[in-house]
Amino acid sequence: MVLTWLLFLAASAATLWCGWWMLRTMSMLEAGLALMGSSLGAAVLLFTLHADIVAAMTVMMFGPAMLGMILFMLMLMEDSGGFMMTASSDVPMPHDAPDAGPEVLREAAPLLGDISEIAPPAAEMDMAMTNAQTRWGGWIAGAFFVANAAVIVRTPWGGTSESPSVAQAGLIGAALLDKYMLVFEGCGLLILLTVVAATMLGRSENR
Amino acid sequence: MIPLQGYLIVAAGLFSVGLWGVMSQRGLVMILMALELMLSAANLEVLAFWRYLSPAQIDPHVFAIVVLTIASVEEAVGLGLALMLYRRRSTQNVDRFAELRG
Numbered sequence: 001m002v003l004t005w006l007l008f009l010a011a012s013a014a015t016l017w018c019g020w021w022m023l024r025t026m027s028m029l030e031a032g033l034a035l036m037g038s039s040l041g042a043a044v045l046l047f048t049l050h051a052d053i054v055a056a057m058t059v060m061m062f063g064p065a066m067l068g069m070i071l072f073m074l075m076l077m078e079d080s081g082g083f084m085m086t087a088s089s090d091v092p093m094p095h096d097a098p099d100a101g102p103e104v105l106r107e108a109a110p111l112l113g114d115i116s117e118i119a120p121p122a123a124e125m126d127m128a129m130t131n132a133q134t135r136w137g138g139w140i141a142g143a144f145f146v147a148n149a150a151v152i153v154r155t156p157w158g159g160t161s162e163s164p165s166v167a168q169a170g171l172i173g174a175a176l177l178d179k180y181m182l183v184f185e186g187c188g189l190l191i192l193l194t195v196v197a198a199t200m201l202g203r204s205e206n207r
Numbered sequence: 208m209i210p211l212q213g214y215l216i217v218a219a220g221l222f223s224v225g226l227w228g229v230m231s232q233r234g235l236v237m238i239l240m241a242l243e244l245m246l247s248a249a250n251l252e253v254l255a256f257w258r259y260l261s262p263a264q265i266d267p268h269v270f271a272i273v274v275l276t277i278a279s280v281e282e283a284v285g286l287g288l289a290l291m292l293y294r295r296r297s298t299q300n301v302d303r304f305a306e307l308r309g
Contacts, residue, residue, distance in 0.1 A: 004208075008213065012217040016217065016220050016224065019221055019228075022241075022244075023224065023227065023228045028236075035240050035243060038221070042248075042250070045251055046250070048209070050258060050262075051258065051271070054271045057272065061275055062278075065278075065279060068286070069236060069282070129232060129233060129234060129237065130231045130233060131232070131233045134230075137230030140227075140230065141223040141224070141227035141230070142223065144222075144226060145219055145223035148219035148223070149216055153212060157211050157259065157260070158260065159259045159260060160259070160260065165262075165265075168265070168268065172268045172269065172272075175266070175269055180269045183269060183273060187272070187273060190280055191276065191279070194279075194280045194284055195283070198287035200287075201284070201291045202287045202290050202291065
């Protein structure tokens with residue numbers, strides 16, 4: 001009982017903290033690892049709910065998916081390691097002063113010090129990972145959470161003392177091939193179309 | 208036993224963090240990652256309801272599997288789009304993509 005509570009609290013804290021850290025870190029590599037940690041925490045929570053199959057699927061699907069994400073981030077980000085940002089966190093960004101324009105970064109260039117010598121174009125580049133909506137977006141998300149929490153706490157949910165079946169895999173498999181055959185086939189078709197679409201999108205336009 | 212409310216509050220928190228990420232991040236890949244958090248929260252909520260309200264049913268598992276499929280589809284298409292946009296504009300900052308055409 002105590003162990004279940006400890007597992008729940010640790011997994012909840014890890015899930016939420018990793019999610020928050022993913023959005024706050026300047027390093028894209030850390031962000032990818034944080035998302036992986038958050039997914040792992042969610043999978044542990046699913047294990048504590050006895051949803052073993054979905055928990056295992058979450059780990060198996062999100063793990064490689066996050067590695068793919070990290071790979072893309074390293075390819076696409078101007079500052080994937082957060083080197084420019086962490087080394088000069090006091091450099092003002094354009095969203096701090098939207099009207100100032102590129103002058104802000106020009107004024108900030110001396111603060112970059114040695115970094116500007118290593119990568120001069122960075123002084124002209126907007127390296128911030130967040131936009132001007134960060135503050136009010138936080139307020140909206142916070143208000144959303146408070147409203148949700150109020151509804152969750154005030155609603156009498158009821159509940160049952162039944163235990164879930166231990167033979168979930170067989171039951172899920174039977175449901176997928178019987179009652180939910182169309183859904184199952186639809187998911188397969190969707191994945192096939194996605195593979196084709198992703199290939200088309202990723203194809204070089206010069207060919 | 209851990210109350211249902213505990214799982215629901217964690218799921219609401221995770222969803223809110225994802226919502227904040229979608230609203231505040233500039234990188235397309237980061238927005239996709241925030242969406243993953245929101246889908247993860249949805250799955251947690253569905254299975255928490257299953258465990259506490261109707262553990263004899265198997266249908267919520269199928270729903271969760273569909274959500275996982277949608278998450279992977281969103282990620283694959285999103286990364287394909289990110290790659291295409293990066294080739295065109297050399298950036299994945301969504302603020303630079305203000306037009307549907309061009």
